[in-house]
Each structure stands twice: as structure tokens, then as C-alpha cells.
Amino acid sequence: MLVIYFVGTAGSGKSTMVNSFYLWLQRNEKDVVTVNLDPGAEWLPYYPDVDVREWVSLSDVMSRYSLGPNGAQIMSADLMALRVHEIKEALEETDGEYVLVDTPGQLELFAFRESGRAMVRALEPDKSYIVFLFDPGVAKTPEGYASLLMLSASISYRFSLPTSSVLSKADILTVEERERILRWSTDSEEFLMDLERSPSGLSRELSIEIFRALENLGVYKHLVPVSSEELYGFEDLYAEVQNFYKGGDEL
Ligand SMILES: Nc1nc2c(ncn2[C@@H]2O[C@H](COP(=O)(O)OP(=O)(O)O)[C@@H](O)[C@H]2O)c(=O)[nH]1
Ligand SMILES: [Mg+2]
Numbered sequence: 385m386l387v388i389y390f391v392g393t394a395g396s397g398k399s400t401m402v403n404s405f406y407l408w409l410q411r412n413e414k415d416v417v418t419v420n421l422d423p424g425a426e427w428l429p430y431y432p433d434v435d436v437r438e439w440v441s442l443s444d445v446m447s448r449y450s451l452g453p454n455g456a457q458i459m460s461a462d463l464m465a466l467r468v469h470e471i472k473e474a475l476e477e478t479d480g481e482y483v484l485v486d487t488p489g490q491l492e493l494f495a496f497r498e499s500g501r502a503m504v505r506a507l508e509p510d511k512s513y514i515v516f517l518f519d520p521g522v523a524k525t526p527e528g529y530a531s532l533l534m535l536s537a538s539i540s541y542r543f544s545l546p547t548s549s550v551l552s553k554a555d556i557l558t559v560e561e562r563e564r565i566l567r568w569s570t571d572s573e574e575f576l577m578d579l580e581r582s583p584s585g586l587s588r589e590l591s592i593e594i595f596r597a598l599e600n601l602g603v604y605k606h607l608v609p610v611s612s613e614e615l616y617g618f619e620d621l622y623a624e625v626q627n628f629y630k631g632g633d634e635l
Contacts (some may be wrong), residue, residue, distance in 0.1 A: 387483045387508045388625065391539055392517030393532075394489045397612060401517065401594075402486045403430040404612035405621070409482055409555035417480035418470075421503065422488045424453075424459040430488070434474045439467040465499035468506040474505065483508075495539050497504055504543060513625055514545050517552040518607060524561050526579040529568055530591035537603040548624045554609035554617065562609060569607040572599055 388405075390398040402418055409416040420432035424442035431464055440463045446456040464471075475483065483506075494500040516536040522528040540547040549569075554562055562608040568575035576595060582588050598604055608624065610617030 385483060385508055385511060385574065386625070386629065387479060387504075387512045387513065388425065389487055389504070389514050389545075391486045391487050391491060391494060391514055392552065393491050393519055393522070396517040396519040399486050400429055401427065401515075401550075401552060401610065402484045403428075403475070404482055404615060405618055406430055406451050408499040408615065408618040409484075409622075415479060415481040417478040417483050419475065419483060419485045421464065421485055423464060424457060424489060425486075428486070430519065433478045433480075434471060434484060436464055436467070436471065438474075439470060440464050440552065451478055457490055458497070461488065461493040461497045461499045465497075468499075468502050471503070471614060484549045491535070491539075495542060497626075504545070510611075511629070511630065512543075512545050514539060514543060515621065516540075516549045518549060518565075520551060520553050520557050520561070520565070523551060523565050526568075526575065526582050527587050527591045529565065530573070530579065530594050533598050533604070534594050537598055537601070540603065546628045548621060549605060549607050550617065550621060551607045551609045553611065553613070555611040555614045566607060566609060568633040569605070572604050613632070 390402055390520065392398050406416055407417050417433040418430050419434040420428055422438050423436050423440045425437065440460050442456050442460050445451065445463065447461060449456070469575045493504055509520060516539060518532045523532055535550050536547065541627070551565060567591060568578065576592070579588065579591055608620045610621060
């Protein structure tokens with residue numbers, strides 16, 4: 385069993401990608417199951433085999449503890465950590481070669497509170513993979529791209545898991561925008577040049593420093609363009625995951 389976590393900022397396309405990748409894997413005759421770990425999800429494009437809302441739901445937590453949505457999000461993440469073993473048992477009743485995990489809308493809840501790591505440790509610590517989504521709306525400016533690079537690197541380190549980065553919703557970009565972002569992801573010199581061309585100020589200086597640090601750490605890597613809407617990029621994403629577990633590149 386290989387567990388693949390889809391992580392990204394709110395609205396970056398995680399839930400939609402879980403659904404499309406699920407359909408793609410099924411079409412390729414793989415056994416695949418889906419897990420929803422977002423207690424606040426009101427609607428999902430797929431029908432999850434295991435759903436955290438069975439144990440913890442944001443609306444229940446809000447009313448039971450008289451909390452607003454932000455407090456309830458945090459409380460829900462912590463309550464989820466107490467249920468990891470039940471969630472694992474539910475997962476063991478399914479029969480999947482690939483487990484696609486949709487994570488909370490607010491990335492920091494999964495990434496930086498303890499519940500995310502508790503979940504990874506409980507489910508399948510030795511065969512887990514992260515797909516980090518770059519939201520095209522953020523990634524299309526050099527500063528936005530640098531901040532997503534930093535976020536994806538901090539998540540790789542926090543979880544110590546192999547990570548692929550994808551440019552999600554690639555279909556909403558113009559061809560020029562898409563090509564430019566993809567060039568940034570393979571040619572760090574070009575990215576640095578574009579970064580240096582952007583208006584000077586603290587944000588630019590900070591982005592350049594972040595970029596240098598990430599480049600030195602060796603976490604600068606190419607993006608896989610994916611569209612859940614037009615269904616492309618899944619073959620490349622699948623190949624990356626497979627390569628890693630056949631002993632391909634190291635984190
Ligand atoms: N055009 C386009 N829209 C997408 C794609 N993936 C997601 N969306 C839309 O982006 C919005 C946020 O997607 P969602 O999967 O809910 O994001 P999440 O918060 O990361 O789970 C929704 O309106 C989706 O329909 C895509 O590949 N192409
Ligand atoms: Mg979602």
C-alpha cells in the first residue's frame with residue numbers, strides 16, 4: 385500500500401486532484417481508495433472510502449464547543465489526532481494498492497500541527513509520498529513562486545517524505561504563463577533573473593535570499609503541470625511516484 389498525501393494552500397485544487405487521479409488510476413486498472421482528512425469539507429467531488437467527518441466534523445465541533453470557524457479548525461485537527469487509530473482501522477478494511485489522501489483546506493493545520501504527522505506515522509510511515517500543489521494564481525509571480533518553493537521545502541522537511549511538486553490547474557494559465565513557470569522550475573538561473581527584474585523592495589530581497597538557501601539545500605526541483613479539469617499530467621505524476629519507490633531519486 386502506498387499512501388499519497390495531497391497538500392497545498394486552500395483552493396489549490398487538492399480535492400479535485402484526488403478525484404481526477406482516482407479516476408485516472410482506476411482507468412489504468414489500479415486498486416485505489418480515497419481518504420478525506422478535511423473535517424470542514426462541505427462537498428467533495430469524490431465519494432471517500434474513509435472519511436474523517438465520520439469521527440470529527442467542523443460544524444459539530446463549532447456547535448459543541450461554541451467556537452468560531454478558526455478555533456474549530458484547530459480543535460478539529462487536534463481531535464483528529466486522537467482518532468488516528470480508528471481511521472487506520474477503517475483504512476485497513478479497504479483494499480487499495482494506492483491510497484489518495486485529501487488534506488484540510490488550511491494547509492498549516494495538516495502541516496504544522498501534530499495531527500498531520502501523527503496521521504502519517506499511524507497509516508503507513510514507510511510508504512508515504514507527498515504531492516505538493518503549486519496554485520497557479522500564486523506561482524505566476526516570482527515572489528509567489530519563491531514563497532511556494534519555501535512552503536513545499538518546509539513540508540518535505542517536516543514530514544521527511546519524498547515529495548513531488550505539481551503545477552495544479554495548469555489549464556487556467558496562458559501558454560506563455562505556463563511555459564514561464566515551468567522554465568523557472570527547471571532553470572534556476574532564469575528564475576533568479578526574473579526575480580531580480582521584479583520591483584525592488586523587501587519582498588524581492590527576501591525572495592532572492594530564500595531562493596539561494598533552497599538552491600544550496602538542493603530542494604529546487606521541476607514542476608509537473610497537471611490539470612484535473614482537462615485530465616493531463618497524471619501519467620507524469622504517476623511515473624514520479626513509481627520512480628521513487630523503485631529506488632529512484634532521494635529526498
Ligand atoms: N480550471 C480548473 N479548475 C480547477 C482544477 N482543479 C480544481 N479547480 C477548481 O478550483 C477550485 C478549488 O478546488 P478544490 O479542489 O476544492 O481545492 P482544495 O481547497 O485545494 O481542495 C474549485 O472551484 C475547482 O473546481 C483544474 O485542474 N482546472
Ligand atoms: Mg479540499
